Amino acid sequence: MLEIKSLTKRFGDKTAVDAATFTVTEPQMIGIIGRSGAGKSTLLRMLNRLNDASDGQMLYEGTEVTRLTGTARRAWQARCAMIFQQFNLVPRMDVVSNVLHGTLNRRSTFATMFNLYPQGDIHKAIEILDRLGIAEQASKRAEDLSGGQQQRVAIARALMQDPAIILADEPIASLDPMNAQIVMDALRRIHEEDGRMVIANLHTLDTARRYCDRVIGMRDGRIVFDGTPAQLTTGVARDIYGAGADFSEAATSTAIETLGKQGDLAPA
Template sequence: MNFELHQVTRRFHGKTAVDAVSLTIPHGQMVGVIGRSGAGKSTLLRMINRLVDPSEGVIRFGDTEVSRLKGTALRRWQSDCAMIFQQFNLVPRLDVLTNVLLGRLNRRSTTSSLLGLFTREERIQAIAALERLGIEQTALQAAGTLSGGQQQRVAIARALMQEPKMLLADEPIASLDPLNAKIVMDSLRDINEREGITVITNLHTLDTARNYCERIVGMAQGRVVFDGPPDALTAEVVAAIYGTGRDGAGIDESMTSTALPASAAQAAGATPSARESSMATA
């Protein structure tokens, strides 16, 4: 099913954060949204998930008009459209396994979730999600004791527990070092390719968008100013998205690079146990 935004706008106290955005995203695409801070990227994702309501326009997923959902139907959509945040949004004092199981919150009663009354099948599913992300050994640790990269992978595992149809990631690697950024982005691409889940992710680094996303949407001042494949992201297009420096020169993409040296890239592609030992010294 296609996901569509038609003339979607959001205003905050008279200021337009997202301005008449129209996009059609086929099922299974991995889309990177780029742009300066304040370009409207996060607001756009929050409207898709309905954490923020659009001021105008229509959001549609297949035959469902997402922008009109309320109550139970809205909660169901927010489960189908999982959100991963830059700040992880875990409960630090709870163990990792419980944090992952909370991904079932919108699919069962709140009381049973808060009391920890999860089924055996749900616990097995949560452990499998942690194993997939290479952090199953942290299951009984308090989430707050993990590194930033590990916490973001816990957040991805929690999102998988929602069994989503779409995955939104709001600057998922902004606070991570290059090694952990690669591990997280590899995980998102793996989910997209193996499950065929649509992934829309806001990114602050151009090389990451080029390397991982089949489609890139560039935003400036709340509007879409570019929508195309990575190889169409020319220097002129980058200047239209980001503007120029004080001296009038174009943006130096190397300043935002998350590229790894060859040795670190090899470590990032190692087995989970090797990855964890390399991160333990980080």
């Protein structure tokens, strides 16, 4: 389905992603882990074509996505929906309208200017919100919701695109543990029930082990691990994060970076 061949992104003299290579032959839920600055977000942004690759190829069902331009590129971005850590909602707009923004790629300029939506799309948006347990929030402004609720609105907006792939860039990094579990449960359920591929950047190992079928570890822009959650041992995690023997799995990438400043680990 998805084939990544030596995908590379350089920003000036810095190589953010260095020859990333992996293949996904069936819909999976994949977690990408690594310390801050490992290249995880840049990799997802290349997959969605928000960033162009410096080198390498990405193919999906035989189509070379890295070469798409114009309308074809926008169509790919609809098939490969992106969910961000900071939600990227319109704060003063009601929830259902935020969800309907997932249809913008297939609407006319006139309809977009005057905020006109077909009744069928409105009903679909409410059905998706109901599926995510927040249909009662449909008429509220997005800024009035909790962080966990806003992230579920962002997931609903992605589902309105009817994507084949959902990319989630640190979707729970800013959430408390209870809301983080709700969001991850929702993403796992979407993967299982819809057969959609989900690729998520994650910052805790227990989350990757609990929810993902496959885990990819990145360090300094390179993929240094690609295996099952069972293969993600503490020793492997220590190598991914460039940590010493005192590495604690409870540490997030931010905590590891902080330890580095104290001399315990190499700085990020």
